[in-house]
Amino acid sequence: MPSDPDHNKLISRREAILRVSTMLGGVALVGQSAMLAGCTTEPTDDKLASAPNSLFTQGDITLLDEIAETILPETSTPGAKAAGVGPFIAIMVVDTYYEGDQQIVRDGLNSLQALCLSSYGTHFQIVTAVQRLALVEGLDAEQHHYMETREEGAPVHYFRMLKELTLLGYFTSEIGYTQAMRYTETPGRFDPCAPYSPGDKSWADHS
């Protein structure tokens, strides 16, 4: 039940659940006000997982995929695009964000494209991987500085939202669990003090 987002697994389930919801919660907290204003969002049908939805066109989803892949690219393990992170972000923004936050993401994507246009003269989906990384690194620095210094209650930076959803989408995907990290659905045993070698991957938690 307790609730410290900063330390993992403090009180098993109660803690773990809150940790995940807190992840989304930077956003969910902002969403409360939208809820009070009475706006509601219908849940998205599962089957529409990779299809355009009420907020995002297929082109948007391709863009989200490319942004996510730039944040978490293929290395020795598959990247965000292979893990379906673009469509995942589209679902999450529609189903779990209230209207105000949805607008921040929409406006953010436009501003990212505008920045890309002014920097490189063309769309994010078309520029080189090196240019994409440079742009995304700049946005990451910008959001990080903003989030560290923002006043309490100020809106979340759109790129923090995208980064958070990218991390969540990737590290809770099957690829994230079984390839980026290590996952045993039923460990069957507990070793309280196992040797760790630098580079060993994390054990992923059961859902």
Place this chain on the structure above:
Amino acid sequence: MAEEEFDAIVVGSGISGGWAAKELTEKGLRVLLLERGKNVEHIKDYVNARKGPWEYAHRGGRTTAMQDAYPVLKRDYPLNETNLDWWASDKDSPYTEIKRFDWYRGYQVGGRSLLWGRHSYRWSDFDFEANARDGIAVDWPIRYADLAPWYDYVERHAGISGSHENMQQLPDGQFQPAMPLNCGEELVAERLKGAFNGRRRIIPGRVANLTQSLPGRSPCQYRNACWLGCPFGGYFSTQSSTLPAAMATNRLTLKPFAIVTHLTYDRDRKRATGVNVLDAVTEKTVEYKAPIIFLCASTLNSAWILMRSATDVWPGGLGSSSGELGHNLMDHHFRVGASGRLNESSLDLKYYAGAKPVGFYIPRYRNLFGDNREYLRGFGYQGSASRSGWQRAVSELGVGGAFKDEMAQPGGWKIGATAFGEMLPNHDNSIGIDETKTDKWGLPVLKIDCEIGENERLMRVDMMNDMAETLESSGVRDVETYDRDYTPGMGIHEMGTARMGRDPKTSVLNSWNQVWDAPNVFVTDGSSMTSAACQNPSLTYMAMTARAADHAVKELKRRNL
């Protein structure tokens, strides 16, 4: 409507009701077990138990539609996608908050035994003597010695893993081997032995998770996915433990979708005669009769049933002649503590494998053994140490391949703990029937008026600062304290509202959990608690229920009921 007769009726199928059904059937009685919600069959209905997070549309999180549909549940961690079916609907079953009260309910066979945190600690005479010593509320009518053999009894069947620590304030029990501390927890536990005169001790949490098999149940498989239902029966629930035992007698009738609206009462004999049941699906009513009734409907709901029973004799309901029915509502207050970094080179090359479903426990040390604080009673801590996971990436600066690969590896060690404090019984913390509001079935709902007081506020200062001091004395770095605010109910340890006592003028139940005004009605869930202690209460409900069932059958044979 035709009546059906049984030897005993048990209302509610959670931790207490499951035990009542097991004990009464095993003693030869034909028992009707009533549950207001749906059935949940062991293993078969644990539909999400094997799923990975990617098998949920929102990875187990919460949608805005869910938040809108669950205005209470969303206030804390319970609202989630993985086991939503096991939390009661706020819309179907509303209640009135005179002051904010977070009520998280499990309306299905097994109740919250499917969802509970499983920490299982005995209470001690420091707890049972507390009210008498402090001159607060009323004295418990029992002492530790009355419950000790029943703790032994329920621990063996439920399966509690834990370590023997020989601590007067946290008596040892019939334990299976403990789930060991991990190396981060162990390091801090060792260091702590040299501080605070050894009064603050980190011990493995005692939990209702098996480390050895029991009939029909496997040991814990270290999945830490208990609240999805365990396909191995690795933790205690009604389904894994008490219901199979009751079923095996062939004397149990289980009826889901059966909402008890009130007890029927014979004013001449001063006995309840049965229960009136509303079918949650057909909305038809039916009456069942039995010479023994166990109310185990969960703290607030057992009191609700009493308040609606025998109102022709007492307008406030059965048990209200004391003036205490519905009063003295308690919970454990928490969400306060500290955490920090375990920056030790000896731990860099250490990790753990398997997911332990429990961390450590620090038993109460305040206001014991000569310690005197400006508040009464005390608190314990639940905590754990772990290496951080990918979640740390959200607030860290970084993108790209090297960042991704680094975040797929464990980060540094952290340790922290949250305090659980005793809440004093207070007559003003009460519930009543709100006649102006009804639930989905047209039944009037509860109104709840409860808040913490000055004693709890003073205690919270220690609950926070003590943990910082404890961690810092053990070499933990960058210690940060927190108090995330607490609202009664959030502990999901509701207690009181039909307290036990020594005098019918000031208590609802006697020393055997019998309603003074109807001795064939036994209330053995959290409602019966006279004070709250600071230890998790469920194990005490189990022991109390088994003890009361034993007494009930003896009294039945003596023709006293």
